[in-house]
Amino acid sequence: MQQTTYTMWGTHYSHCQLKLVDFKANENHISHETQGLSKEHLVVRRGKPFKLTLLFRSRSLDPCSEKLVLDVSIGHLSESFPVKFSDERSDPKSWSAKVYPGDIQPQSVTIHICSPVQSAVALYNLMVHIETIQNRSSYAVGTFVLLCNPWLKDDPVYMPLDAQIKEYVKSDYGLVFMGTHLNVRQRPWSFGQYEPGVLEACLALLQVSPQHLKNKDNDYSLRADPVYLSRVICAMVNCNDDLGILEGKWQGSYKDGIVPTEWSGSADILHQWVSSNYSPVRYGQCWVFAAVLCTVMRVLGIPSRVVTVFNAAHDGDGNLNIDEYYSSTGEKLNLNNNDSIWNFHVWVECWMRRPDLGAGFDGWQVVDPTPQERSAGGALPQVGIFCCGPCPVAAIQQRCLRAPYDTSFVYASVDADVIRMIVRNGLVVERMVDTECVGQLICTKRIGSDSPENLTLTYKSKNRGQPKAIQRHSASSDHQRLSEVTCVGSSLQSTPLVNGTARCQVVGEARGMSPGLEVSLRIDGVPSVGKSIAMCVTVKNQSSRPRVLLEHLNAQLKEYNSNPQESFWNTSNEVHIQPGEVLLLQHTILPSEYESVLAADDIVNMAVVIKDVRTKERALAMQEFNLRSLNITIEIKGGDSILIKTEHKAQVSFINKLSKTLNGVVLTVEGSGLLQGKQEARMISLQPDEKIEKTVSIMATSPGTKLLMATLSHSNSANMVSRSFHKVSVITA
Incomplete structure (x- = not known):
């Protein structure tokens, strides 16, 4: 890469004159691990020296009478610094340039330029000044891109192992895990950071952000911080508040765009966004938002990985509980518009230090670009817009819900309690708690492998299912245990529904079963398209008397991110059970009973309600599963x-x-x-x-x-x- 044309200011005498600049792109790109990111620009990493060679018209520079000064600038911000012809130590917090012995040739000089490790991620302009006692000649010699440096220990995104950097920065291929925790399916994704124009699209994203358009110099000053970068980029991946990349859609027609399931890589999305003059690309859902965010972060040098949470709670009212309602025959009811559980939700973890919180919160941070709730904000801007994070994974595990950013929302996503209620004639006749359902499996692609890595215990302490002790945290104080949120649920007397929501008093703890009656539901094998769906209901009578039971089994199609639709299959049976007896009740749904409703990868909500005819006690068990698709x-x-x-x-x-x-x-x-x-x-x-x-x-x-x-x-x-x-x-x- 050579710059052969330039602008020149000043009067020229017999002193050295610049002819052209060799940016040594191939050598620098190899040294800085940026090969393939751009054919248009020199791309280097902050805090690490890069070379360029100045070639002169007639003779080389004379260090005794001529002085070289470099000038780097972004926007109105610039810094000038001399080229030193000595090996004296430079200030690592400032730009520096050196010429080592042997770098001066008859008509050229090679300069080693180093940026501060806390430099802004941006496209920089470079000028060269040749000064003598009599005059100064100035040359605009070109541009270069400066990225984060995960190889450098002083960089906030430093990652210690090369295998990690290879997977989380350099790899342009990944996997998104989808489906249900019982049948995890993987979807490959091409992050595409080496596709032509992708780096330039990522830089453009920063240039059209609201923060940059409002105050360019302030934005440039803050771009050294990966915490700030991740919030800006997170908000810009969705288009809800800005000129963002993707428009989300989860239902209805997709005829005016692309169905989210048809995307398989980020490059096409970024190219379409740039070519349309930053109009939002239609359409994305959670895994598309997350994968595009992961691409941008990897391009900018911030280690990132796509993470799937199975049974992710959307806690709209912020009470750490998700209410679910079922009819007395096992049909799930749409009575709660505030809360929901997604069979899977995909976000990104980005690796960075958190000096605003302390070393205990360094490492992986949740950054979620799917527009669900407006950010609670914190010390940085973007309060009240659709971005989530960066939230320390360590804060989730330690239950420090005041740690910025949006920690309480992320915590609920992986560890909220589910309160299931059976409703009959508008009354809640049974209620039970499930402390295990939410966040049942959290995983990402394993380093160097296509198998999943289980991350669940990095988010959740080992005493799952116990009453949740919630710690709240601020950067200026130690962890403080303020309250305990207890598991809720018990067998209740009939409780009226008010405006579609149960008005219930928390009175104790239950394990999802009627006294003396234990019920579970198991799906046999992995259901596949075109095959029968087999299931088994296990009923155990722990009481000392025989019982007459009514079994109601119900199946409903559902989207991964919403409540089920109407039932497509149900059955009811009378069952007699002796004291201490365990019954295995086998059921089968034939292909002819579901093929007009279900397709490949569809998810089914299956629920069973067992009712004691004499005591009216009820027990509920449910399971959700997805159909395996046909093989191509x-x-x-x-x-x-x-x-x-x-x-x-x-x-x-x-x-x-x-x-x-x-x-x-x-x-x-x-x-x-x-x-x-x-x-x-x-x-x-x-x-x-x-x-x-x-x-x-x-x-x-x-x-x-x-x-x-x-x-x-x-x-x-x-x-x-x-x-x-x-x-x-x-x-x-």
């Missing part, structure tokens, strides 16, 4: 590592393993960075055990990890869509 095979001829700018063949196929014929079958193949547009294969009908296949030619123009995505749809069910992904590693020759 993707194979790269010659292996999954391909050469850049070389044509390769990929074969995509699907065999109908269902017992019925599929009509109007469409097999679609696409892949950002591998394939232009979409390619399709169609069949009028696909008999059982018959195959549909498509061979496509792929070619990658940039290195890194790319994804091929195959989608199968058919007219038997508009919802019955299956997707498969395949990872392709692109290498240079």
